[in-house]
Amino acid sequence: MSADQSAGAATAKEVEETAAPPAAGSQRKFGQKWEIKYAVAVTDRDALTQLPTKAVCLLCQAFVREETVGAKRKKTNRIRTFTEPWRPDNMKRHMEQQHRLRWEEYQSLGDGEKRAYFANVRLVREDLMTPATGRNVVVAPMVSEPTPSVEAHAVAAQSRMYLLDRDIVEELIAGVLFQATSDEYRNAWNVPVTFSLLDGASPGSGEVDDMNESGEVDMNESRYVARVDSLLRFNMCLKYVAMGISLSQVVPLFQKTVEETRMDSSLRGSTFTEQQLACLCRVACAVNLQTLKDSLRAVWAFAIAIEKGSNAGSPYLDIRVRFERNGHLHDFHLVSVP
Template identity: 25%
Template sequence: MHVFGLDSEIAGFKRHVEQRERLLSELAACAKRLADKSVAIAKDVGTLHAIFAGWKLAESGTASPSNDASFVDLLSKSSKHSPLSASHVTDVATFPCSPNSRWMLVLQRRLSANVKYMLHQTTDMKQLLVEREQALTGTASPPKDPSPPSSTGSASSPSTLSFSAAASFSSAASSASQLASRFMSAVEPPAVALEEQQRRMRHASELMTRALMAEEMQRFRSETSKGLEDFTNHFACAEAQMTKRQRTIAVNMASPPPASTSEVSAAAVPKSRASYGKGERKRTFHSSHARKFALEVVARDEASGAPTAAVCLFCRHFGREERAGKKRKATANFKYFRNSFRTDLYVQHHQSQHPRQWARYSNCTDEAKRSFFPADATRPAADKQALVKTQDIAEAAAAARASPAESRCWFVLPKRVVDVVTPGRAAGTGAEGEQTWQPSAFRACDLVALAVTTRSGAGGQEDVHERPASSQTGPSGASGATEKYYRVALFGRMELDVAVDSLAVG
């Protein structure tokens, strides 16, 4: 059973070797074609560099240094490898090609060599199997019987018989009897023992042959696997280098010129609804969600005016709540909802980051929600005429000033500076009937008088006290005198930018 299994394995191995020989022959032919093409392309690249080198020499002798210096530099970059002429190239291995054609050398030197090695190994193994089959066939065939000896060889010819044979017959007979007795006394081996000895010899020879064959099969498999691994590694390296260089060339050719500052700013603006493709689903922002889910729109599309970003008012005014059992402190970043406005995301954020505030806010009425946050940002947007009224501005300022959390979100601007840079832009009336600056983009902007008292001592420290604008006394600039300031409530980066832009128009 074991011998039959080994014979089947050898037969299958022979078919496998024949299949490998056929495929490796095709692969060797393909590698040879690639090597021939790589040699031709390498020669063409060398000729191209030689032409650029000659062009550089010609331009260096005739060009003007002041006008054509940049052009000569470009030619220098093109001919920096300085390869030999194509007529001097005899072997691509000694050809100093450019980096873009090194992968061709890999195909010629590495791939072809590996394929040829594997093909030779397979051919030798096939020849070994054929010789083994021939040897087994010759051993199994029965040997031809030798021609029987001639009968005349055993008997004496008549010419050799002497007339004295009859006289010596008695002596010959005695000698024959002695020889016969000697042969009879010897032990002749039986025919069965001879056949068993021959069978044992054939069995031992077959075992040694099979052991050597199994060892050779194992060696062939390991050598072929190693050669194929080297071949695939070199081929993958060549393909990767070629793909990398093609990608680099494509990126360099398709790269746009350096963008201006305005283009960079426009790229930073969130995409509008029209800019989204079919695969990018976008949900629009509903104005009713601002009060319902405590949100405020902070960015809009420049073209359509549609909201593109909204901020959580709980994060802005109260911060994120500390959760029990959490070792890490809650982040101070605000939560922004951009482009995709989904109600489930609103609720999920509020329940996880502001559970107590969200529970209070959800139970409030619409009127209570209007005054839930300082400087209410959730009340419906009014027209510009309503925003510039002194009463609305005063209410917004009082609400913002009453909140301790917003005490650090106020900025003071000298009125004398505002009057200079924004002439004729007064839109309100102050407490004394004078025209005041009331930009509609601010939540709160009121006119106050600040008293500055300079204390003597190191550092010249100053104490600033706030008092109503109507109580201004003394000349401006004197110690203890007051000066009018616009106190502006700025709660976001966008409002700060608006304030700076408003003062920069002059």
């Protein structure tokens, strides 16, 4: 058999498997990829086997059916449901006949865009009712194969570089969060998020993004460049730490998050350590101190506010910097000791 004949036979077989009903005595199972392929969502499952028993058309749910020019009957707004025996050809036929334009638009999208397609559409019918039982229809999200959105992929692959004054890095940040068990500070300059000494860098070089947009980094002294390999990892970890979660807990929490959302392939490197997390926190501290330094250059006075709670259930000491700039009073958090 020639290659063309083999290809034709394979295509014919694929069409036959999609269009033909299941043979007598067999029961076709709901396809794992049908939700994303045919724009449907499973709403009911068998209580014992948890296999899908009912699905609804997401295009019916989100949009009204398209009118056909010259049609004798006006199309209804009823939500189309699909039940066993499963016939994917019926799903496809419904899409082509009732939602032709939307279906063509949907088919042109990638899998990630298809999953985000209905997330941004307001439901046309919020009081969905099943004709038989009158119960509310709870439409489950398409979670058969979780895939990150295109935007998440872009942020995960995006790196960032910050330009920082040398004194901030060497005098204030050098030993932060890197104290070993022997009470000696470890050398952590060679971890994936690095501070690199840069003698001749310019904020406008296009390679460095100084956080403050003012370009006020001291041009008369050497500077450091802090590189963040993944902006998504950077933002997520800082939010976890800001919630009060310990560094040792943030690492497995982040790993589980990227595994469940299938972001592993988008993030550089398969492992994430507590040392790398600590270095991300050091970058955030350095960037914030640089922002504060640049802000104080433009004011003639500032105040140091000390707040303490020695009689509280959890004693604390909070040091803040307050100043006025452009008619606004700013209150910068500087140091906190729980």
